[in-house]
Amino acid sequence: MWELTFPRTVVTGEGALEYLKEVEGKRALIITDKVIHKLGFVEKVANYLNQVGLEVKVFDEVEPEPSVETIVKGAEFARNFSPDLLIGLGGGSCMDAAKATWILYVNPDVEVGEINPFAKYQLRKKARLICIPTTSGTGADVTWAAMITDVTEERKMELPTREMVADMVILDPEFPKSMPPRLAADSGLDALTHAIEAYVSQWRNDFSDALAIKAIQIIFKYLQRAYENSGDNEAKEKMHNAATIAGIAFSNSQVGVAHALAHSLGAIFRASHGRIVGIFLLYSIEYATREAMERYADIARAIGIEARSDEEAVEKLVGEIKELYREVRQPTSIRELGISRGDLEKRLEDLVTRAANSSCTFMNPRVPDVEDTRKLFLYAFEGKKVDF
Numbered sequence: 001m002w003e004l005t006f007p008r009t010v011v012t013g014e015g016a017l018e019y020l021k022e023v024e025g026k027r028a029l030i031i032t033d034k035v036i037h038k039l040g041f042v043e044k045v046a047n048y049l050n051q052v053g054l055e056v057k058v059f060d061e062v063e064p065e066p067s068v069e070t071i072v073k074g075a076e077f078a079r080n081f082s083p084d085l086l087i088g089l090g091g092g093s094c095m096d097a098a099k100a101t102w103i104l105y106v107n108p109d110v111e112v113g114e115i116n117p118f119a120k121y122q123l124r125k126k127a128r129l130i131c132i133p134t135t136s137g138t139g140a141d142v143t144w145a146a147m148i149t150d151v152t153e154e155r156k157m158e159l160p161t162r163e164m165v166a167d168m169v170i171l172d173p174e175f176p177k178s179m180p181p182r183l184a185a186d187s188g189l190d191a192l193t194h195a196i197e198a199y200v201s202q203w204r205n206d207f208s209d210a211l212a213i214k215a216i217q218i219i220f221k222y223l224q225r226a227y228e229n230s231g232d233n234e235a236k237e238k239m240h241n242a243a244t245i246a247g248i249a250f251s252n253s254q255v256g257v258a259h260a261l262a263h264s265l266g267a268i269f270r271a272s273h274g275r276i277v278g279i280f281l282l283y284s285i286e287y288a289t290r291e292a293m294e295r296y297a298d299i300a301r302a303i304g305i306e307a308r309s310d311e312e313a314v315e316k317l318v319g320e321i322k323e324l325y326r327e328v329r330q331p332t333s334i335r336e337l338g339i340s341r342g343d344l345e346k347r348l349e350d351l352v353t354r355a356a357n358s359s360c361t362f363m364n365p366r367v368p369d370v371e372d373t374r375k376l377f378l379y380a381f382e383g384k385k386v387d388f
């Protein structure tokens with residue numbers, strides 16, 4: 001038996017933001033960050049809401065990798081304003097912050113770290129949630145978990161409950177048009193990793209398979225164009241859709257060891273999530289091929305790779321991914337992130353422990369033990385072959 005969760009409404013395409021004029025409510029709280037506020041995106045959203053008589057307030061204090069403190073502060077802000085609509089506007093951090101803030105706003109006695117899939121939060125008795133992503137990668141607009149950081153313990157918490165899936169997601173290609181190329185590439189590779197890991201995950205199912213394959217096809221066709229030419233509206237719109245499609249895929253399947261390793265590395269060495277996860281994707285495919293050869297071969301064939309055997313198909317798939325990285329100038333090793341071998345080795349045991357305990361690790365088609373996790377970090381450091 002599978003329980004699958006989807007947002008109730010997805011509005012997509014040129015002019016999608018105008019759909020806000022259909023929204024009913026009295027007070028809307030936009031949860032976002034200072035950069036998005038400065039870019040004028042908040043005004044765009046607020047304008048439509050004002051037109052239909054909603055009072056709008058803005059909480060713009062979300063930081064990258066939002067902390068527990070920010071969520072508590074946001075919920076307090078919400079309680080003083082009593083919105084019946086919350087809007088997460090921005091990248092993954094803003095949308096995750098909106099999801100977690102919603103829970104604390106409705107349930108003042110809940111601690112952020114306690115959020116779990118078994119409790120009942122009655123979120124819709126008080127407010128609904130609209131997510132409006134401005135980057136094309138995280139899938140946070142459709143997932144049912146929020147990544148929140150416990151700063152004192154240097155720990156990223158993945159807080160899940162199906163109740164927090166947005167009522168509405170608005171995919172307006174106007175927003176990702178202003179993404180710089182580097183961000184377009186980083187977030188695109190995050191989406192690619194979501195889709196590939198969802199397709200090979202132990203929790204894969206017919207629904208996640210269909211969505212994952214479509215997302216992979218779109219990304220291989222359009223990511224380079226979106227990167228090369230920020231004025232390529234078709235490519236930007238396609239990538240914006242692909243990110244959300246991949247998000248729905250992995251939230252109904254799971255991501256795997258590339259994410260476990262990336263969350264671990266990202267918690268200690270600051271670097272873009274998309275860039276790190278893209279590096280680990282390469283090595284994780286090689287690691288898991290033994291257990292998931294047919295699945296990776298499916299992916300290869302879905303993007304038009306011709307091969308006489310599954311083995312050859314997977315080899316060519318890794319080649320195609322590397323070619324894509326070359327085209328969008330992405331690194332293929334940890335060393336290229338500016339991390340030295342010495343620094344990596346100093347924190348290696350900590351990195352390994354965090355990754356080995358991640359729930360993503362256990363969803364991988366081949367689950368690495370502690371020793372293999374260590375080897376994966378060292379392999380990804382500079383791509384020097386190791387035996388698993």
Ligand SMILES: [Zn+2]
Binds near residue numbers: 138194259273277
């Ligand atoms: Zn990711």
